[in-house]
Amino acid sequence: MAILTRRTVLRSSIGAAAVGALSRPYIANAAATTAEVWWTQGFVPEEDAAFKTLVANYEKESGNKIDYSITPYAALRQKEISAITSGVVPDMMEIADFAITPINAWDDKLVELDDVVNPVKSQFTKTALDCCYHYNNKTKKRSYYITPMKVAAVPFHIWKSLVEKGGGKISELPKTWDAFMDFFKPVQKGLRAAGMRNVYALGYQLTTNGVDPINTFNAWLTAYGGSGLVTADGKLHSDNAQVKDAFIQAIKNLTTPFKEGYVPPGCVNWNDADDNNAFHSKLMVMDFDGTISTEVALYHKKEEYDDILTHGLPLSNDGKELPAQVAVFGPVIPKGAKNLDAAKEFAKYMIQPKVLNEYLKAGLGRWVIPVADIVKSDPFWLKEDPHREAYTTMSVISPTYPIYEAYNPAMAQVGAEHVIMTSCFDVMNNGMAPEQAAAKAFKRMEEIFTKYPIAQS
């Protein structure tokens, strides 16, 4: 029998500690056919189920293994930024955010995905590709850093029953921008007269949280002819007269209905989901909010689902078709990924149009496929559901342009600081003139843009 002495205890302890420290978890020891993937949790369970099916199909076809985790958006975002900062990264992570990719591509912390995207590039829409094409400040060139998978645009959501109850007719919805907005004002008056004390005509985010207020402002800016605020060369055009006028007009026409009482006053401090909750509670006749998650959340409540009208952008005031600004989400591969080849293999599999289509359809079409041919040929997108039809049309078929963050990461900081909404607040609550508010916003934007100079080829 062995005698337990001080030396044997110490030796055993040191040995155990060494084994614990040096051994690796199973995944890291596995061959390069395993990839660790972080994915965003869907708005509805069907989205998560669709991703699990995608993974299962891939594993079956390839023999490779995907070690995935599905995490809610906000938590995943923090996890991803922490991972990139610490250098302890997964092999692939989905980005559903405007800032992480442009800023980390700029800092050379992401792997170029040209070899993943180029083989299928011809099938994808130009806007979708542009959304994924970011500038690297180290290499001084642009490359693909996101695998283009999910297109998102911002439609209007309208309660048909509230419009009718307030004395309006859906069939009489005006075609042009200002008239479209004004249409809802008498509806609010009608509803108030019918006893609905706290119902509002217009719902849009004027808060300094999340990406919704950025989308809102950019849509109004586009409506008044200012979509050239930032161009593909990454330049800010705050000195352009047309952009400047549109910028002022957008501030004015977003804040005036607020001051007149047609927008819920609380919208200056809403969180991301607050407008969805208010709309679902029928406290707003109309809501301008990204994707058709508003409708999809009611997918199993047929009556309410059918009571919503999903509406694309109206025409400009002079009757021209307006381009919708769209974002494209998908996975990136951070530098330092241990199983780079396995991650790229999975990315190549996912963006095969047929595979991608089945995945997005199973997720109820909340995200649109950035492949125009499939959108036109598969009845799922344009024929089977009125919400999906309107949303898909504005996201892929009608004119579109990418989010400004793809052109220059400075806009990611402008958005995160909510420079423009802070100026809108000055107009709404502090009595500032829209012209002054625009000048204030431009000054800060110009300061931020000086930190992100983009070399012109």
Add this chain to the structure above:
Amino acid sequence: MTTASIVAVGRPAIPRYQSLLRHLQGGLKGSEYTWAIAFIVPYAAVFLAFLAYPVVYGLWMGSEPSLYRELFSDPIYQSTVINTLLFLGLGVNLKMFCALLMSGFFMRRGWWVKALLMIYVLPWAVPALPTFISIHWMLNGEWGLLNNFLYNVFGIEGPSWLNSHWLALGSAIFSHVWKWMPFWTVILLAGRMSIPQELNDAAAVDGATGIRRFVHVSFPLRANLYLICTLLSTIFTLGDFNSVYFVTGGGPANSTHVLATLGIRDAFQVARPDLGVATVMTALPLLIPLVIILMRKLRTTEVQL
């Protein structure tokens, strides 16, 4: 020859390095020293991994001077510093003073006082996030519980609580006080209970009652505890993210951010962790003196009458 000389001559001279080694070993010899090392290694490893490393890493991340130039040029930063000072000054003092008064109330005898204490500590016991999110909803100007109550009961339209800087900051401070006052009440209550009743009885015999007894007897006996609790609470409150983030979200228009929330915004919304760390680092000139004063006060053991 002196006694000391005789002793010195009778013993072999100890080399200086051995003497130093023995000093460093704290007087422990042989296996005692080895065991001591073996026991201290896990603690040292945990300390280095989970305390020293994150702090040093944070200092390293925030060590670039350009980060501070960038931070100070952010127009939100200056208002954030003022908000932080207001949040600390008002939040901590209001909370501690009310806690002091409430601890006096809960010293009363009676079953109903004990029952009330159980209810009183609930805000502290329940999870922070759901309660702060509930407060955010309750304060919604149009559909929130508070304004609906005001309208239905008194027929008045309440203000948009989260739309003005002062009301929103006040709401965040109120939420912080509501959440943490029970905890400090219990601490001060425990402090009160440790003071012998004889002192109060003697003061009563000498004619000190009511406010005079509080000013000349009760409060001086608790002054040190109160000060230590206030310092500790100030340090905790400086890092309080939840009360502001989930009640006001830093809004309206970024006007109610404190350093803790601005740091998180910079780290995770602007996607610049280095800037976020730099934001939090600017609290150090306030934090370090607080910790030093706290340490010095903790050395004081006697009651200061």
